[in-house]
Amino acid sequence: MASRSRLTTLAAGLALMVSSACLVGAPVYAADLAAEARRLVGVEQGVQVETADGRVLVSEAGARAVHPASVSKLPTTLALLRELGPDYRFETRFLASGPIQSGAIAGPLVVRANGDPYFVDENALLVLNAFRELGLSAVKGDLVVEGQLLFNWKADTVAPRLRHAFEGGIAAAAWQAVSASLNTTEASAGMPRLQFAQPLGNAARPETLLVTHQSQPLRYMLKALNGYSNNIFAPFAKSAGGIDAVQQRIREMLPPGYRDELVLGDGAGAHGANRMSPRATVAILRALQSELADHGLDLTSVMPVAGIDEGTLKKRLAGPNGEGLVVAKTGTYGDYGACALTGALRTQNGLVYFAILNHGVPVEEARRRQDAYVRVLMAELGALPWDYQRDNTPAFKRAEVTVAGG
Numbered sequence: 001m002a003s004r005s006r007l008t009t010l011a012a013g014l015a016l017m018v019s020s021a022c023l024v025g026a027p028v029y030a031a032d033l034a035a036e037a038r039r040l041v042g043v044e045q046g047v048q049v050e051t052a053d054g055r056v057l058v059s060e061a062g063a064r065a066v067h068p069a070s071v072s073k074l075p076t077t078l079a080l081l082r083e084l085g086p087d088y089r090f091e092t093r094f095l096a097s098g099p100i101q102s103g104a105i106a107g108p109l110v111v112r113a114n115g116d117p118y119f120v121d122e123n124a125l126l127v128l129n130a131f132r133e134l135g136l137s138a139v140k141g142d143l144v145v146e147g148q149l150l151f152n153w154k155a156d157t158v159a160p161r162l163r164h165a166f167e168g169g170i171a172a173a174a175w176q177a178v179s180a181s182l183n184t185t186e187a188s189a190g191m192p193r194l195q196f197a198q199p200l201g202n203a204a205r206p207e208t209l210l211v212t213h214q215s216q217p218l219r220y221m222l223k224a225l226n227g228y229s230n231n232i233f234a235p236f237a238k239s240a241g242g243i244d245a246v247q248q249r250i251r252e253m254l255p256p257g258y259r260d261e262l263v264l265g266d267g268a269g270a271h272g273a274n275r276m277s278p279r280a281t282v283a284i285l286r287a288l289q290s291e292l293a294d295h296g297l298d299l300t301s302v303m304p305v306a307g308i309d310e311g312t313l314k315k316r317l318a319g320p321n322g323e324g325l326v327v328a329k330t331g332t333y334g335d336y337g338a339c340a341l342t343g344a345l346r347t348q349n350g351l352v353y354f355a356i357l358n359h360g361v362p363v364e365e366a367r368r369r370q371d372a373y374v375r376v377l378m379a380e381l382g383a384l385p386w387d388y389q390r391d392n393t394p395a396f397k398r399a400e401v402t403v404a405g406g
Contacts, residue, residue, distance in 0.1 A: 033380065034058045040373040046357035048278035049377065050286075052350035065261040065275040066359040067338040069331030070229040072274045074281070074342070075250040076267035077222050077302055078288045079240040082249065086219035086295050086302075089400070090116035090239075092149070094127060095207040100136065108141035109194070110207060111162065113149035115239045116215045117225065117232045120152050121174040122396035123213060124165045128192035129182065130211040130403050142199035148238060155235045168193040181397060209404045216398030219301050224395065226329055227304035227311030229269075237267030253287050254280055269331055281342050281355035289344070289351065299327045299344055300388045308390050317371055325383045326374060332363055339366035341374065345383040352381050 037047040037060050046066060049058040056062075091114060098107025113119075131137075143163040151158050151165075168191065179187040215221065225233060237243045243264050251259040261280040265271025276284075289299050306313045307323030312330040317323075328343025342355040354377060358366035377383070 033377070034060060036376050037373060040376065041356055041358065041369045042361060045359065045361065045369075046278040046355070047373070048282045049352065049354045050282050051352055052286075054286075057352070059279065062279040063258075063261060063277050065263065065277040065280070066357050067272070067274055067333065067336040068269065068276040068281065068340050068357055069274075069333035069336065069338040070231075070269035071276060071281060071329055071331035071340045071342050071355075071357070072264060072267060072269040072271075073226055073229065073233045074284055074288065074329055075262065075264060075276075076233050076237050076240065076246055077226065078253075078284060078291060079246040079249050079267075080218065080222065080236070081288070081291050081302070083240045084218055086217065086292070086297060088218040090114055090118075090215040090218075092116055092119060092127075092213045092215075093209060094131075094211040094213070095209050097141070097144070097207050100208070103135050104138035104140050105136065106140050108144045108199075109139045109196075111143065111145045111149060111159075113145065113147040115148040115150065115236070116213075117150050117153075117236045118215055118221050118395060119150060119213070120396075121165060121170045122178050122394070123215075123399055124151075124162065125170060125175060125178045125192070126396060126399060126401045127211055127213050128166060128194065129178075129186060130401050131194060132186075132189070132192040133403055134210060136194070136210070138195040138197070140197045142196065148235070150232060150235060153230060153232050155232075163196060166194045167196060177394065178396065211404065212402045214400040214402070216395055219297065220391075220395065220398055222302040223304070223309075224311075226302060227309050227313070229312050229330060231268040231270055233268035234266045234270065240267075243267050250284060250287075254283050258283055269333060272336065276357070278355040278357050281340075281357065282353045285342060285344060285353045285355070298386075300386050303327050303329055303343065305386055305388050305390075308388070316367070317374060322375065322378065324385045324388065325378055327386055327388075328374075332367075334363050337361070339363050339370070341367075341370040345378060345381060346386055347381045347383060352377070 037058050041047050044061050047058050047060040048062045050056050093112040095110040096105040097110050143159050145159045149158045151162050175191045237246050240246050247264040258280045261277035263275040265273035292298055304311050304313045306326040307318030317326050331340035337360045339358045345352045356370045
């Protein structure tokens with residue numbers, strides 16, 4: 001986690017960038033970008049456009065905080081990267097609570113977790129295959145969960161759902177994907193599974209570590225979850241200290257005048273209290289890019305690229321004049337009247353950040369307006385393709401499973 005002095009320095013830097021909005025010698029554009037924002041996005045709809053050095057090109061209702069829907073995931077993304085680092089792997093341990101006799105644990109199977117949001121059926125199969133390597137096929141007890149375990153994108157009723165999966169309740173398609181990555185002997189043995197007996201209670205017993213599952217690196221998770229805008233971000237925020245800590249940490253990184261323009265009821269975008277202003281959103285994007293650059297990465301490492309990556313941006317801003325030019329995060333919550341698009345363009349003069357926060361506009365109309373305005377920005381600013389190639393490696397193949405003593 002960054003020191004308070006680093007946060008203070010970053011906030012001061014952002015404030016200095018804002019104060020440089022009227023630099024002389026700035027490029028002159030054919031279109032009046034502010035007028036185009038009012039015409040295409042709507043009068044009094046939130047639009048902020050800034051250059052990499054903080055020069056403000058457009059600020060329409062820039063200080064007005066509205067519900068940002070899933071754009072709320074960006075401060076959570078930044079807090080997680082700052083707290084854990086982009087290469088962090090969540091660890092889930094599986095322990096025998098009791099001796100192992102004739103391929104069976106004489107007691108419960110204990111799962112000790114620390115919040116892996118991407119533990120799904122395929123990862124469970126990797127663990128089951130590791131159990132099979134150990135010759136383990138039965139548990140004379142129940143499955144006991146300790147810590148924060150998420151399974152198949154849910155945080156509730158985890159233990160019974162994971163037990164059901166271990167007993168064979170996993171779709172054949174998941175096994176086909178995983179078995180293709182195993183050696184011929186393992187694959188030909190069929191889907192691995194465990195047989196559980198009736199619960200024996202959870203009395204403390206000596207524990208023996210059996211298998212350790214390490215998730216794919218954090219940055220790949222963030223990339224996929226932002227792409228599909230998965231609301232697992234809400235419990236995911238616990239890994240950065242909880243939503244109050246996320247809000248406080250990100251506020252400290254903003255210029256003082258912006259701090260009240262960020263309110264987080266959750267880290268995903270479903271909470272009715274969430275609020276962000278366009279200018280605070282751009283400041284968060286700039287801080288996110290800075291954090292990634294410290295690790296030799298950029299925004300494409302944790303956000304989708306329009307027209308290329310799967311998810312909510314796959315079919316937006318696509319085509320010969322848009323594909324690969326925009327990295328962005330969408331946000332939609334019709335019940336709150338919220339529809340947002342925020343991201344960045346590459347130009348010969350550096351990055352240009354934008355935030356469009358529509359409020360009270362029908363969703364499809366808001367998306368049409370956003371895309372139309374971003375196309376104006378691409379044309380006027382001379383957008384260049386991002387240096388990016390999509391990685392099609394299945395998520396489970398980036399995970400690492402270790403058998404104790406192996």
